[in-house]
Amino acid sequence: MPSHGDASWCARGAELLAEADALAHLGPRLDQIFERAQEKGLLGRATVPRREWVHAAAIAGGVADPGEGRCLDLGTGSGLFGLVMAACWPATRWVFTDRRLRSETFVSWAIGVLEMSARAAFVRGEVAALARAEALTGRFDLVVARAFASPAVTAECATGFLAVGGRLVVSEGEGSLADRWPAAPLRRLGLAVAATGAGPRFVELAKVAPQESRFPRRLAALQRVPLY
Numbered sequence: 001m002p003s004h005g006d007a008s009w010c011a012r013g014a015e016l017l018a019e020a021d022a023l024a025h026l027g028p029r030l031d032q033i034f035e036r037a038q039e040k041g042l043l044g045r046a047t048v049p050r051r052e053w054v055h056a057a058a059i060a061g062g063v064a065d066p067g068e069g070r071c072l073d074l075g076t077g078s079g080l081f082g083l084v085m086a087a088c089w090p091a092t093r094w095v096f097t098d099r100r101l102r103s104e105t106f107v108s109w110a111i112g113v114l115e116m117s118a119r120a121a122f123v124r125g126e127v128a129a130l131a132r133a134e135a136l137t138g139r140f141d142l143v144v145a146r147a148f149a150s151p152a153v154t155a156e157c158a159t160g161f162l163a164v165g166g167r168l169v170v171s172e173g174e175g176s177l178a179d180r181w182p183a184a185p186l187r188r189l190g191l192a193v194a195a196t197g198a199g200p201r202f203v204e205l206a207k208v209a210p211q212e213s214r215f216p217r218r219l220a221a222l223q224r225v226p227l228y
């Protein structure tokens with residue numbers, strides 16, 4: 001799993017404070033939410049909440065606004081980074097996912113603080129199973145992930161949710177993007193790398209074709225025999 005909680009990763013946030021200005025009206029509420037997440041142990045003690053959400057906002061600033069698109073956050077945790085992206089893009093509609101009840105409880109509260117109840121909902125469950133659920137399969141224009149799982153697991157779960165033409169945006173730590181997102185296995189999922197960002201680091205994949213029908217597999221299979 002990427003080490004997004006460490007200081008070297010979030011230190012970039014300090015260089016990105018201009019992004020906070022774009023969210024000036026919501027900044028105090030995002031501070032409140034992620035400071036509380038830290039108090040509740042949903043964010044590491046060593047992290048600086050404002051740097052974390054500013055970093056997420058900077059990635060939102062580096063990719064195209066999905067307009068009124070349907071978006072989904074894989075493994076939402078405290079709400080980084082889907083909640084911040086939802087704040088950045090006020091027309092988007094969101095589903096936040098996590099298997100943990102404490103994530104559901106916390107993020108449901110945060111949705112209220114940000115007055116997003118009309119366009120955001122939390123669905124608790126195992127993401128690989130949710131990706132195969134009829135109501136969610138192939139329904140999304142954008143899937144986002146930060147510190148969720150390995151690239152192979154992230155891509156396989158995400159493609160289950162994405163419509164052809166949709167996008168997957170993943171916050172990246174260190175490591176070679178070519179090694180983490182190799183073209184041949186991703187092709188079997190219908191995905192191709194479309195863009196990368198360097199400051200802050202992220203990768204954007206486009207869903208260019210339907211995935212092979214066996215994907216996404218159940219979690220046990222997906223973990224036992226990763227696609228790559």
Ligand SMILES: C[S@@+](CC[C@H](N)C(=O)[O-])C[C@H]1O[C@@H](n2cnc3c(N)ncnc32)[C@H](O)[C@@H]1O
Binds near residue numbers: 077080125148
């Ligand atoms: C390290 S946290 C990251 C949370 C958030 N995205 C962030 O960047 O702060 C990973 C989260 O993903 C959830 N998660 C991991 N694998 C999952 C799965 N297969 N199904 C549902 N939730 C999962 C965990 O419960 C946890 O809340």
